[in-house]
Amino acid sequence: MNIGDVAERSGLPAKTIRYYEDIGLVKPLRSANGYRSFRNGDVHKLAFLGRARALGFSIEDCRNLLKLYEDDHRTSAEVKQIAEEHLGRIDRKIAELTEMRATLAHLVDACAGDHRPDCPILADLATTQEEIARANKSG
Amino acid sequence: MNIGDVAERSGLPAKTIRYYEDIGLVKPLRSANGYRSFRNGDVHKLAFLGRARALGFSIEDCRNLLKLYEDDHRTSAEVKQIAEEHLGRIDRKIAELTEMRATLAHLVDACAGDHRPDCPILADLATTQEEIARANKSG
DNA sequence: CCTTGACCTTCCAGTAAGTGGAACCCCTAT
DNA sequence: ATAGGGGTTCCACTTACTGGAAGGTCAAGG
Structure with missing residues (x-):
């Protein structure tokens, strides 16, 4: 073919x-x-x-899965381990994105989105870690 | 410095x-x-x-955000649009990962993870679209 | 004065997983 | 003969860095 x-x-x-x-x-x-x-x-x-x-x-995972697929002497434990590790990576990625999402949604919500220049999104981005630390300490 | x-x-x-x-x-x-x-x-x-x-x-978003940050004549609408588009991308990514996660978790759950070669994970991966279509048609 | 070590510099290569494009070959139908 | 729709290779580009080599700079210590 x-x-x-x-x-x-x-x-x-x-x-x-x-x-x-x-x-x-x-x-x-x-x-x-x-x-x-x-x-x-x-x-x-x-x-x-x-x-x-x-x-x-990942391609490397695929390579290993394919190898196991073609190996009659594989154990399902080997396959499961690859899958579980991948599941863990997915979970961590989802958690990371969910946190980003929450912060961003909050900022977008607070932004008027009009003709004026004032913008809580930019204000947040401009907030340095130092300033956050200072705010946390004083607040 | x-x-x-x-x-x-x-x-x-x-x-x-x-x-x-x-x-x-x-x-x-x-x-x-x-x-x-x-x-x-x-x-x-x-x-x-x-x-x-x-x-x-993204870096390109950052470039644009920085430009707006330094532009006194910006409007918050411009900033908000960038943020909203990014939020949309995050949401789509989360949805994609969540779907993967569901499928994968299901498969991991079904896998004994023991010394035997039988593995529902590999069985699923080996299931071609043709076979799925056939199963859907006949079932 | 010399050396050591912590800085700093540039440049090259590699990462993940493809994608786009150029230049060119093959086969069939008209 | 040529047009088209396959196929081939090879190179460059993508994202956002990261690692490493080879070498310059500077302050402190012997």
Whole structure:
């Protein structure tokens, strides 16, 4: 199968598939004319990668997951560990974003958004840590 | 003031400060010996940048916010628009991560995490869109 | 006077995961 | 013969830094 068909079936852009070959995630054969020739197993692998990437796994995680997937002697504990670590990273990221969101929403709420220059958003950004520390100490 | 002091006061690594000069966010003077010489205004600007970055604003957003900050004829509407767009991006990112998290948590939960090879996580990743479509059609 | 150590300088390379584009080859249909 | 729609390689660019090498500057101590 040529790369265009594989792209359609796997849902990945042809560019991405070439990139995945570059970094050794898939190893398609080559036809006489130099075109990549993908077997069903390659397409399956690429779909696997697409799904793992959609769940936010890093390429390195994907590489390891793929290795486990193809290893009959794997243990589910190994897979679960990768997934749990990733879950932890997601949770930390969500927490970080949620905190940003809260601060930002508060500031946006306080901003009139009119023609005047006064702006609590800029006022907050201009507040240095020193000033915050001073305010905390005195308040 | 030398870069080390500025780094300490602004909370930004010296490397980052040099990078910010590189991309034109700050323009410190130079001493006779070639060292960067920061004025109070530069330190203030860097603290502003650090705070904006901590809220997740992109460098380009920071550039624009800084411009508005220094523009007496700004309107708070301009600032608010940047902040609202950023808030939207944060919300979309949180939604994306939350969805990933739900799927992943479900899979992790279903995985025994023992010595056996059977693993619902891998099974899910190996599920192609075709198979999902087929399952949806038949189910 | 020399050295040591903590500063500072520039420049180059690498990170994650692709994406865009140029220049060029291949195959089929008209 | 040529037009189109594939495919190929290679290089550059993206974000926001970070690490490291090679070397200049300065104050203190022996």
